[in-house]
Structure formats: C-alpha cells, structure tokens
Amino acid sequence: MRRTEKVHDTRTALPLSSGTGGEDHAAPNGLHTARVTAARNRRPYRLLTGTRMPFSSTDFLQALAAGITVGGAYALMCIGLGIIFGAMRVVNFAQGDFLMLGMYAAFYLTTGFGALAFLGPYAGPIVAAFLAGPIVFVLGWVLHRFLVSRVTGIGLAQTEGAGGYAQIIVTLGLSLILQNGGLIVFGSSPSGIRAPLARASWEIGPVLLNQARVVSFAVAVGLVAVVYLFLTHTQSGKGLRAAADNSTAAIYMGIDVDRAHRIAWSLGVGITAIAGGLLASSQSFQPYTGFDFVIVMYAGVVLGGLGSILGAFWGGLLIGIVQQMSTLVLPYQLQNTAIFVVFLLIVFLRPQGLFGRLSERT
Amino acid sequence: MRLRGGSGGAGQGWAILGLAVAVLAIAFAIRSAYYELVLTQVLLWAVLAVAWNLISGYSGLFSFGHAAFWGLGAYTVALGLIQFDLSPWLGIPACAVVGGAAAALIGFPTFRLRGHYFALAMLAYPLAMLYVFEWLGYQELPLPMHREAPLRYMQFTDPRVYVVLALALLILALGLSLRVETSRFGMSLLAIKQNEPAAEAAGIDTWRWKMRAIVLSGAFSAMAGGLYAIVLLVVTPETVFGMLVSAQPLILTLFGGVGSLWGPVIGAAVLVPLAEILNAELGAWLPGIQGVVYGVAIIAIILCAPEGVYWRVRDRLRLRQSRRMPSGAETAPAAPAGAERSRTEPAVVRSLQRRSDRDGDALVLRGVGIAFGGLRALDGIDLAVREGSLHGIIGPNGAGKTTLFNVINGFLRPGTGSIAFAGHPLTGLRPHAVCRLGIGRTFQVVRAFPRMTLLQNVVTGAFVGTRDDRIAEQMAVAALDRVGLGRRAEALAAGLTTKELRLMELARALVPQPRLLLLDETLAGLGHDDLGDILGVIRQLRDDGVTIVIIEHTMQAMVQLVDRFSVLDHGRLIAAGQPQEVMRDPRVVEAYLGKRWMERVQSTGA
Numbered sequence: 027m028r029r030t031e032k033v034h035d036t037r038t039a040l041p042l043s044s045g046t047g048g049e050d051h052a053a054p055n056g057l058h059t060a061r062v063t064a065a066r067n068r069r070p071y072r073l074l075t076g077t078r079m080p081f082s083s084t085d086f087l088q089a090l091a092a093g094i095t096v097g098g099a100y101a102l103m104c105i106g107l108g109i110i111f112g113a114m115r116v117v118n119f120a121q122g123d124f125l126m127l128g129m130y131a132a133f134y135l136t137t138g139f140g141a142l143a144f145l146g147p148y149a150g151p152i153v154a155a156f157l158a159g160p161i162v163f164v165l166g167w168v169l170h171r172f173l174v175s176r177v178t179g180i181g182l183a184q185t186e187g188a189g190g191y192a193q194i195i196v197t198l199g200l201s202l203i204l205q206n207g208g209l210i211v212f213g214s215s216p217s218g219i220r221a222p223l224a225r226a227s228w229e230i231g232p233v234l235l236n237q238a239r240v241v242s243f244a245v246a247v248g249l250v251a252v253v254y255l256f257l258t259h260t261q262s263g264k265g266l267r268a269a270a271d272n273s274t275a276a277i278y279m280g281i282d283v284d285r286a287h288r289i290a291w292s293l294g295v296g297i298t299a300i301a302g303g304l305l306a307s308s309q310s311f312q313p314y315t316g317f318d319f320v321i322v323m324y325a326g327v328v329l330g331g332l333g334s335i336l337g338a339f340w341g342g343l344l345i346g347i348v349q350q351m352s353t354l355v356l357p358y359q360l361q362n363t364a365i366f367v368v369f370l371l372i373v374f375l376r377p378q379g380l381f382g383r384l385s386e387r388t
Numbered sequence: 389m390r391l392r393g394g395s396g397g398a399g400q401g402w403a404i405l406g407l408a409v410a411v412l413a414i415a416f417a418i419r420s421a422y423y424e425l426v427l428t429q430v431l432l433w434a435v436l437a438v439a440w441n442l443i444s445g446y447s448g449l450f451s452f453g454h455a456a457f458w459g460l461g462a463y464t465v466a467l468g469l470i471q472f473d474l475s476p477w478l479g480i481p482a483c484a485v486v487g488g489a490a491a492a493l494i495g496f497p498t499f500r501l502r503g504h505y506f507a508l509a510m511l512a513y514p515l516a517m518l519y520v521f522e523w524l525g526y527q528e529l530p531l532p533m534h535r536e537a538p539l540r541y542m543q544f545t546d547p548r549v550y551v552v553l554a555l556a557l558l559i560l561a562l563g564l565s566l567r568v569e570t571s572r573f574g575m576s577l578l579a580i581k582q583n584e585p586a587a588e589a590a591g592i593d594t595w596r597w598k599m600r601a602i603v604l605s606g607a608f609s610a611m612a613g614g615l616y617a618i619v620l621l622v623v624t625p626e627t628v629f630g631m632l633v634s635a636q637p638l639i640l641t642l643f644g645g646v647g648s649l650w651g652p653v654i655g656a657a658v659l660v661p662l663a664e665i666l667n668a669e670l671g672a673w674l675p676g677i678q679g680v681v682y683g684v685a686i687i688a689i690i691l692c693a694p695e696g697v698y699w700r701v702r703d704r705l706r707l708r709q710s711r712r713m714p715s716g717a718e719t720a721p722a723a724p725a726g727a728e729r730s731r732t733e734p735a736v737v738r739s740l741q742r743r744s745d746r747d748g749d750a751l752v753l754r755g756v757g758i759a760f761g762g763l764r765a766l767d768g769i770d771l772a773v774r775e776g777s778l779h780g781i782i783g784p785n786g787a788g789k790t791t792l793f794n795v796i797n798g799f800l801r802p803g804t805g806s807i808a809f810a811g812h813p814l815t816g817l818r819p820h821a822v823c824r825l826g827i828g829r830t831f832q833v834v835r836a837f838p839r840m841t842l843l844q845n846v847v848t849g850a851f852v853g854t855r856d857d858r859i860a861e862q863m864a865v866a867a868l869d870r871v872g873l874g875r876r877a878e879a880l881a882a883g884l885t886t887k888e889l890r891l892m893e894l895a896r897a898l899v900p901q902p903r904l905l906l907l908d909e910t911l912a913g914l915g916h917d918d919l920g921d922i923l924g925v926i927r928q929l930r931d932d933g934v935t936i937v938i939i940e941h942t943m944q945a946m947v948q949l950v951d952r953f954s955v956l957d958h959g960r961l962i963a964a965g966q967p968q969e970v971m972r973d974p975r976v977v978e979a980y981l982g983k984r985w986m987e988r989v990q991s992t993g994a
Contacts (some may be wrong), residue, residue, distance in 0.1 A: 119505050176691060191450055194507065194641060195690050198635060202683030206676025214675060313676070317631055321515060324508055332504075359523040366516035373509050374497055 081354040084232040089350045091233045097346025099244030099301045101339045104326035105250060105320065106298030108338030109257075112325060113270040116178050119197040121298055121323055122164055122316030123204035124172035128299025129306040129315065130212055131158035136219050151221045151238075151246060155303025163296030170291040175284060188203070201317075208313030221307035244303035250339055253297060257335060266290050270333065298323075317364065322349070325369035330377025340380065400570075401941055404562050405651070408555060415551040422668075424547035428619055429711075430660045431554035432612045435635060437644070437652030438561040438636035439608035443601040445647040446574055448581030449499075451683045452634050453510035456494065456517055457487045457606040459628035461613030463521065466529045466623045469541070476542040480614045482932075486611025488603045495602040498593060511634070518629035529623040530763060542618050550619050550682050558653075561608050565649055568601075572851045572860065577601055578647070582837045589797055589825030589831075591852030591900055609637075634678065639686045645698025659685055750775040750904055750935040751796070755804035758795055765791045767959040769805070773904070773952075774809075778930045779937045780950035780967070784979060787956040789939045790832060793906050797829050798822040809904065824852055828897030829906035833891045836881035842868065843877040847897035851893060858900075867895040871925050887918040891925065898929070905929065907938040911945050923949055943980070947971065955979065 081089075090264040107121045135154035176194040225236035259261035269286035277283050305311075326345040330337025345365060352364035372379065415427060436458060444451045452833035469472035484881075496508050523925050534541040544550065568574045576597045578859035588594050617623045627633070637652070645651030662685075662874055663678040670677045693700040745805055751773040758766045764787045773779045783789050792928055794800040794808055798819040807814040812825055828849070832872060843864055850860035850867075868874045871891040882890065890910055907926070911919055923945065940946045946953070946967070953970040955963040955978040963970050970976055 114503075117507065173687070195638075198638070199683040199685075199687035199690070202632075202635065202679045202686070206679030206683065207677030210674050210680070229562050285807055292939070321512060324511075328508070357523055362517045362518055363519045363523075366512045366519075369512055370497075370509060370516075373501060373505055377501070377505055383675055 057237045062175040075169060076155055085354055086351075087231075087233050089354050090347065091230075091235055093347030093350035094307070094343065095235065095239035095346075097343035098239075098246035099304050100322060100323075100326055101159060101342030102246040102249060102304070102345040103298045103301035104323050104330065104338040104345075105253060106294045106296070106301065108294075108330070108333070109253075109266075109290050109297070110294035112335065113266055114178055114193075114287050116174075116193045116197065116291075118294075119194065119200040119294045119320065121197075121295070122318070122320040123201050123208070123284065124166070124295040124316070125298050125302035125305075125319050125323075126208060126311065126313060126316035127162050128158040128302030129311045130208070130217075131299065132303030132306045133217055133219055133311075137216070143311045148221075148223060151219050151223070151307040152241065152304075154308065155242075155245070155300055158303035159296040159300040162299035163292045166292035166295035167288060170288045173200070174291060175288065178287065180356030194260075204312055205316065212313055214312055216312045218310035219307040223306045224241045236308065237307040242308070245304060245326070246301065248302065253293075254335065262286075262289055287314055321362070321365060321369060325372070327366050327379075328369065328377075329372050329379055331381040334379065334381040337379055337381030343371040400566050403561075403650075404559060404566070404598065407562075408559055411551065411555050414963070415548050415555075416534075421547050424551055424618070426661055428547070428554050429616075429664065430551045430656050431551065431558050433640060433660050434653050434656035435554070435558050435612035436609050437637040437640040437656055438558070439605040439612070441646065441648075441652045441965070442565055442568060442608075443577075443598070443605040444579065444638070445641055446568070446577035447598055447601060448647075449598065450507050450638065451510045451605075452507050452638070453494070453513045453603075453607050454605075454637050455514035455629045455631070455729050457490060457631035458610035458613035458616070458633055459514060459517060459521070459625070461530070461610030462617035462623045462628040463526065464610065465614035466531055467526075467893070469531055470529070475540050476614070476618050477540075480611050480618075480632070483614035484607040486504075487613075488607040489674050491602045491606025492599065494606075495599050499598050499602075514629045514634055515631075518625045523626040527624060531617065531623075533621075533652065540793045547739050550615075554612075554615060554619075557608075557611060561612075562649065562653070564604060564608070566623075568604075569649055571823065572857055573600070575598065575844070575848050576851065578837060578840070585799060585819070586831060588799075588819035589823060590831050590849040590896060591820050592848065593818075593820045623930045632682075635682070639682055642696055643685060643689050645842030648698045648702075651698040656796065658697075668741045714748065714774040714894070716729055726739065747763045748775050749773060750810060751937070752808045753796070754806050754808075756792075756795060756802045756807060758800060758803045759790065763963045765877050765959050766795065769959075769961050770954075771954055771961065771964075773935060773937055774933055776930070776933055777924070777935060777951045778949060779935075780946045781937060782941060782943060782946060782953060783956035783957060784941060786958075787979075788959040789941075789956055790908055791808060791959075792956065793829060793908055793937075793939065794824075797827055797906060804942070820852075823902075824905050826900075826903040827906065828900065828902035828904070830890075830893045830897050830908055832908045832912065834886075834893050836889055838880070838882040841878050841880055842873060842884070842888075845881050845892055845901055846895045849896040852900040853938050863899050863901075867899040868892075870929070871895045872896060872921070876903050884919075885915055890914070890922060894922075898934075902933045902934065904937070907936060909939055909941070912939055919945060943971070 041072045063144055087159075103121075107118065110116060110118050117256070129340040131150065132154040135264050136150050165202070165276055174193070174196060221238055223241060224236065226237045228237060228240065229235075257267055265276070265281045266286045266289055268279065268281055270290070273283050276286070290310045302316075322345055323342075327338050327343035328341070329344055330339065330341025348368050349365055352361045356364055411427070411431070415424065418424060418427070436454060436615050439457075440451060440454050443449065461480075464483045464486045465476055465479040468479040469476065474482070485580045489796030494510075494513055498506060501509055534543055534824060542553075568577070576587065576592045576594070579590065579592055580594050580598065593840075600718060613628060616628070620627075624898050640655030641652045642655070643651075643659055644653065659682065663681050666681055667678040674680075689696065689854060695703075748774045751771070753771040756766055756769040756771075757764065769792065781789055781792065791800065796814065798814070798817050798821065802815060805815075808824075809825055814822055814827075815827070817825075844860070844869055847861055850863040853861050854863065865874065868877050869895050873888060873891050873895060877886065881889070881892065890903040894907070894910065898909075910926070911922060913923055914922065926936060926938070926949065937949065938946070950967055953963070953967050954961055954971060955973075955976045957975075962975045962979060963973045965973075
C-alpha cells in the first residue's frame with residue numbers, strides 16, 4: 027500500500043508567520059525557541075569535575091521552561107485519556123485523532139467561520155479551544171452511544187479471547203476513519219491558528235517564555251483543577267470513579283455503569299480536544315497529527331499510573347519535560363524516540379507507574 | 389493427526405497448492421501491469437498477515453508493532469543493495485535473519501507484559517524506529533536501477549515474476565503456519581491464548597513457544613518487507629514503519645478470521661484490492677478513502693462477525709453438516725480412538741503400579757510463608773503429604789488455600805521456607821518445570837478451550853510426557869478413559885456440563901501421568917449425583933497410586949474422601965490429622981462456625 031500523499035512530519039510544516047520578527051514564534055513542539063536561544067548564548071557549562079557538558083545552563087533552563095509550558099497541554103490530554111482508561115479499561119487508539127479534531131474545531135472557530143472574530147486575536151483562540159471541548163464531547167457521546175458501548179462495558183469486558191480486543195479494534199478503526207476522513211474533509215496541507223500570542227514571549231532572565239504556551243499552561247492547569255473537583259465532588263464524578271474502581275460492585279450499588287462510561291468517554295475525548303485546541307495556536311497540524319500524540323499520551327498516562335487522574339497530570343507534565351530536555355543531548359528528530367524509550371522503561375520497570383497500584387492480576 | 393478439528397494437514401496442503409495454481413492462473417490471465425502490482429501486494433500483505441497470525445492469532449498476544457519487522461526487512465534489502473551492492477537474492481534471506489533477531493530482542497523483554505501493556509509496548513517499537521531512520525537521513529531511499537542485470541538485482545520487466553516470488557513466500561509462510569497449527573506448537577500457543585497460567589501448569593513452557601513464534605513471525609514479516617521494497621523500488625520510514633503497516637496485518641487477519649490458516653489470506657484477498665482500487669479510482673478527490681474503507685471494514689466485522697469471515701463460514705457449514713447427519717452418527721468417530729486405546733493402556737497402568745510401591749512423604753513444606761504487602765497470606769506452613777495418600781486441605785474463604793497451591797506449583801515464589809517433592813527442591817522453579825517433575829493441578833475456575841474437542845483440550849497436557857504428537861494423543865485418550873469421558877472425546881468443550889468440565893480438567897492434569905495431583909475445589913458447584921461420580925474417580929486415582937491433595941471448603945464430602953486433613957485459617961495451619969479428630973478440634977470448629985457458635989456448643993455440652 028502506498029500513501030504518498032501523507033505528510034507525516036510536522037516539523038516540515040509551513041511556518042505560521044511569514045517573515046519579520048518571526049523567530050520567536052514556537053515551531054512545532056516548542057523546539058524553535060530553544061534552539062534560537064541556544065544559538066544566542068553559547069556559554070559552555072562546566073561541572074565540578076571539569077567535564078564539558080554539551081549544553082549551557084541557559085539551554086538547560088530554556089528547555090526546562092519549554093518542557094513545563096508544553097507539559098501543561100500534555101497533562102491535560104493525558105487526563106482525558108486517563109479518565110477513559112481508568113473508567114472503562116479501554117485502550118483508545120483514536121484519542122490522538124480526537125485531539126486533532128479539537129485542533130480543527132478551534133481552527134475553524136477562530137479563522138474559518140470568523141465566528142469568534144469579535145473576541146479579537148488574543149482571547150479568540152483560547153475561547154475557541156474551550157469550545158472545541160463541547161463539540162467533541164457531543165461527538166464522543168454519539169460515538170459511544172452507537173458504537174463504542176457495543177464492544178465495551180460490563181457485559182463484554184469479561185468475555186474471552188477476541189472479546190477483550192474488540193474494543194481496541196473498534197478504536198483502531200475509528201482512528202483510521204478520523205485520520206483519513208480528516209484528510210478528505212480538511213485536506214492534507216498543514217494548518218495553524220495565527221495567534222499573536224504565539225509570536226510574543228516574556229523574558230525572564232535569560233529564558234524566553236512563549237506567551238501562547240504560558241497561557242495554555244495556565245488554562246490547562248485551571249481546567250485540570252475543575253476536572254478534579256468534578257470527579258471528587260459531584261455525583262456523576264463519584265459514580266464514574268466507583269465504576270472505574272470496581273464496575274461490578276458499582277452496579278450492585280445502583281450506579282448506572284453504562285452512563286458512567288458514556289460520561290467518561292465523552293469527557294475524556296472532550297478534554298483531550300481542548301488540549302488540542304490550546305496546542306493549535308502554537309503549532310501547525312494536519313489530519314495525521316493526532317498520531318504523534320498517541321504515544322505522548324500513553325507514555326504520560328502509564329508514567330503516572332494507569333487509572334490515576336492525578337498521576338496522568340504529573341505524567342503528562344513529565345513527558346513534556348522529557349521531550350524538551352532530550353533535545354539538549356539528542357538530535358531534535360529523536361525527541362519522540364526519547365519518549366518511546368522512557369515509555370518502554372516505565373512499562374518494564376514500574377508498570378504501575380508513579381501513582382498507580384498494581385491491579386492487573388493473572 | 390486429529391489435533392485440529394476435522395481438517396487434516398494433507399487436505400490443507402492440497403488447498404495451498406490449489407491457491408498457488410489459482411494465483412498463477414490469475415497472474416497470467418490479467419494483462420495490466422497495474423493489476424499485477426495489486427496482486428503482488430495482496431500476496432505480500434498476506435504473508436505479513438500470516439506471520440502476524442502465527443504469533444498474535446494463535447497465542448492471543450496482539451502485536452501492534454509488526455511494522456518493526458516489515459520495515460527492518462525493507463531497509464535491509466534497500467541498504468544492502470545501495471551500500472554493499474548486495475543482491476536481493478541474498479538480501480531477502482538476510483531479512484529473515486535480521487527480522488528473527490529483532491523479534492528475539494523485542495520478544496525477550498516484552499513477553500513479560502500481558503494484555504494492554506503488551507499491546508502498547510509493541511506499538512512503541514516501530515514508531516521509535518521510524519524516527520531513528522528519519523534521523524539517520526533515510527527519509528526517502530530510492531533503489532538504484534540495474535537494467536543491465538535484472539536477474540541479479542531482481543529488477544524484472546515482467547511484473548508476473550514478482551507475483552511468482554511473492555507467491556513462493558506466501559506458500560512458505562502458509563506451509564509453516566500449517567505445520568504449526570497441526571502440531572503441539574500450535575496447540576501450545578492456543579493453550580496460552582485461552583489461559584496462560586493453566587498452560588504453564590499443564591507443563592507447557594509458554595515463554596519458549598512464544599519466543600519461537602515471534603522469531604518465525606519476525607523472519608517472515610521481514611522477508612515480505614524486503615520483497616516489498618524491491619517491488620516498489622523506494623523505501624520511506626513512513627511507508628514501512630508507519631502505523632498503517634502495523635494495523636494492516638491485524639485488520640486483514642481479524643477480517644478473515646483470527647487463529648485460522650486461511651483467515652489472513654481471505655482478509656488480504658478481499659481488503660487489499662478493494663482499498664487499492666478505491667484509492668486508484670477515487671484517491672484524487674477523496675485522498676484518504678483507503679484508510680476509511682479499512683476503518684469501516686474492521687468496525688463492521690467486529691460488530692457483525694467478531695470471529696472473522698473464516699470462522700463464521702466454517703461454523704455455518706459445520707452446523708449444516710451436523711443437521712444433515714443422523715443422530716446415531718455422532719458416536720461413530722469414537723470407535724477408532726477406542727482401538728488405539730487398548731494399545732496404550734497397559735503401559736500406563738504398569739507405570740502407575742510401580743509408583744505405588746514406594747512409601748514415605750511425597751511433598752514436604754517447611755516454614756513456607758508469603759506476604760502480599762502487609763497481608764501474610766501464608767505463615768510458617770509445615771506440611772507433609774504421604775506418598776499415595778489423599779490429603780484434604782480445608783479452610784474458610786481467604787484462608788490461603790489456593791495461595792498454597794500457587795506456591796507449590798510455582799505461580800508464586802514463597803518469601804520464606806522450602807518445598808520439596810520426592811526429594812527435589814521446588815522453590816524457584818517455573819510452573820511448567822514443576823509440572824515436568826510430576827505435579828499436576830486443576831483450577832477453581834475451569835477454563836476450557838471452547839472451540840476445541842475434549843480430546844484436543846486434554847492433549848495439551850500430554851506434551852510434557854512425550855515428544856511424539858501421536859503418542860501424546862494416545863495418552864490423552866487414555867486419560868479421558870480414566871475419568872470416564874472416553875466416549876465424549878470428540879464433543880466440543882463448549883457443550884459440556886459442569887461435571888464433564890471438571891472431569892475434563894482432571895484428565896488434562898492426569899495426562900502426563902503425574903505422581904501428585906493438586907485439585908483446587910474440584911467438587912465445587914456440583915449436584916449430589918455428580919459429586920458421587922467425581923468422588924469415585926478421585927478414589928480410583930488414589931487406588932492407582934497417585935498422591936492427591938485436594939482443597940475444599942465444604943467439610944461433608946471431604947470427610948468421606950480423605951485420609952488426612954490439614955486445616956488452614958488466616959494463612960496458618962491450625963490443625964492436622966485424621967478426619968474425625970480434626971472435626972472435633974475446637975480451633976477448627978471455631979474457624980468454621982465462629983466463636984459464638986463455639987461458646988454455645990460448649991455451654992450446651994456442659
């Protein structure tokens with residue numbers, strides 16, 4: 027099978043701004059800023075032993091800052107995935123594609139239809155990112171009602187053999203349809219939201235902080251707090267956590283597990299879509315972009331501990347930091363490989379993650 | 389060979405030959421170079437799907453990372469050709485080595501994982517490779533053209549040659565798959581799929597079979613990838629390591645039928661041309677149509693026929709056949725099995741009689757303890773089971789009975805203490821090794837292989853005893869006779885009663901002729917009449933010289949059955965001895981009926 031039309035590498039994507047003063051806008055995955063600063067300050071950094079490190083202290087701080095700010099959005103998308111996995115024990119391969127849908131939803135809301143033009147170039151992209159959530163939430167609700175619920179849930183979770191894989195296959199199919207359907211609907215050329223924030227940065231000492239990323243970090247953390255309160259303080263949230271902990275027992279307690287699953291699924295894809303919407307103003311994307319984030323998300327969720335919401339937050343943040351810090355010692359093309367390696371190490375050495383507990387029994 | 393259904397290996401061999409003839413006929417009938425290319429691709433993807441099915445279909449460990457092998461194959465051939473002027477005739481066999489080695493390296497750590505974790509880890513390998521190959525600067529690797537020596541460089545102008553080459557590879561893969569399916573290899577993988585712990589307990593070295601399967605699978609995937617590079621003349625990381633490559637064999641096989649010889653081929657024959665032709669016709673204005681078709685196909689198949697086309701059609705045909713057959717015909721197939729039986733039985737009986745001559749303790753536990761977190765599940769257990777005795781272990785729920793069995797047969801490693809069986813230390817051995825020493829066990833929850841016959845279910849247990857599959861089958865027949873299921877040997881496990889399932893599991897544990905049997909609540913959930921039947925079988929086994937340890941939490945049946953009792957409570961052995969005296973032990977009564985009851989009994993007695 028040949029897929030020549032597929033543009034995979036987001037790093038070859040078109041720059042969002044064309045020309046003057048554009049050196050500060052964040053290239054995909056926030057690398058550009060780090061490299062520009064690195065070129066500016068070439069101060070070699072010496073350890074006490076006298077060995078020369080291949081990067082300067084400014085590079086280090088810059089990569090750390092980039093990691094934390096990008097990590098906010100990663101943490102948010104990891105929480106989306108974590109809710110779904112925690113509640114339903116479903117490995118959702120299409121999660122990255124819901125992220126991509128969130129990006130396009132925010133894109134069309136901001137630019138395509140001009141619906142949010144009245145909010146101006148600063149608030150517009152952020153409001154659009156928020157609105158991407160409910161849009162994808164509704165789509166998720168419908169998909170769960172008519173498709174996902176038929177292969178997941180209480181009755182099917184315990185079935186033998188291929189039954190347990192039916193859910194993976196369905197999400198894989200969904201992923202293929204969303205990616206390739208996206209190609210038909212949105213086209214293959216990269217798009218991006220022209221947000222003035224993405225081209226501006228705050229300077230703290232030697233470190234440049236991309237304003238769009240800082241704002242998205244703040245928004246992400248705020249949203250995480252809201253989700254956390256929802257899960258711990260509302261009836262639906264508690265039911266969801268009960269269903270996640272022991273779905274059979276939850277049924278006996280009179281909790282509508284099917285409804286809890288539907289909420290978890292829709293909420294999970296909706297939250298991830300908001301994370302996508304936030305990223306959309308600082309990186310370009312196309313219909314296959316979601317897949318780049320699948321491993322980012324799984325690495326974050328597994329690092330935090332499958333099933334732990336707080337763990338997913340810290341896991342996502344850490345993955346953002348690992349991704350950005352890896353560029354200090356590795357060629358930037360290998361930053362995703364660094365994530366894979368971290369991911370495999372966690373899976374092998376500490377499969378329960380940082381915050382999880384071993385629940386899988388033989 | 390009747391290990392797999394009614395379909396004999398010879399019949400399947402002819403079917404493969406038929407496939408080859410049909411493909412060649414098609415190849416020579418169509419005149420368009422484009423359709424020849426499509427046909428070649430069908431065959432190559434079929435090879436990948438057959439290879440994927442070899443590990444994932446039979447063993448149930450779904451790999452989302454077969455692109456790793458495919459891509460390594462493609463790059464082996466391409467880089468070999470470019471850097472070392474290596475002829476593809478050598479390059480493709482080299483792929484088998486590279487793919488097999490990569491599979492061993494990947495399988496070695498990854499088989500420690502189960503379920504979701506295995507699937508996720510496998511997904512990461514090809515994607516990591518994708519970025520590495522991009523970084524190495526192999527974004528697009530065109531194969532150099534060598535028009536002067538087409539034979540040496542496999543660059544033929546006639547596209548039919550590629551069809552023949554791909555077909556040869558597919559026939560090799562199918563032949564291998566067939567051999568696996570009809571031997572203990574395939575049976576062991578199927579047993580792993582159904583219940584890995586049970587397979588281990590039946591003496592199957594699950595790790596070794598999984599490694600073998602993935603190495604073979606990786607080798608064939610890489611060879612197909614290598615030929616793919618030759619056919620398309622250009623290699624990019626995305627087209628050989630991409631997600632769609634990993635998804636492809638999975639989708640084709642699931643569509644066609646998982647765990648069947650023909651499923652992957654059916655899937656490739658239907659879906660590859662469909663997607664390819666749609667892409668050619670509509671690709672210009674619907675660029676992703678191929679992926680959408682795959683997505684829709686795979687969702688539709690999961691919702692409508694989750695077992696895949698092959699199994700659906702086969703089950704339909706079987707159903708029709710059995711309806712047509714007169715009712716008396718059902719018992720007929722058992723007759724030849726009976727003939728084989730008489731030949732093997734004396735040997736079995738003889739070996740058992742020899743065993744019953746010995747005396748002393750068969751199983752000795754000293755100070756065995758294990759803790760889960762803060763919970764001491766077993767605490768300083770001292771236990772001796774006399775050779776040839778029927779030893780009962782009772783205790784309330786959560787007393788640690790099953791944990792005790794898990795520690796003995798190697799599922800769990802005791803934190804303290806030692807276990808010895810007939811003088812051999814057991815501590816630290818894996819379950820299949822424990823089984824090899826002559827310890828069989830059954831499980832609280834019976835797991836049968838529903839699609840397989842009783843005989844096939846039981847034969848998995850026989851692989852420990854013999855290297856010859858035919859003898860293994862005879863042993864299985866003999867074991868079924870011992871538990872009184874000989875006449876039901878050809879019945880499908882899905883239709884068995886609870887009693888028959890219990891007896892089947894007993895037979896599976898008996899097949900390798902163990903000296904010690906660990907029975908975990910074999911009597912649970914049985915009606916009164918069935919209980920009598922099973923008790924009879926167990927007594928007969930004891931009289932044949934098998935030492936038996938049985939767990940129960942109902943006292944009544946046990947009192948009539950066992951020679952000695954041990955009582956577990958909260959991980960400690962609180963009493964041991966003859967059934968009658970144990971029954972009167974106040975600590976036992978207290979553990980079972982509670983303190984209050986005890987006080988009432990004492991007060992009324994006084």
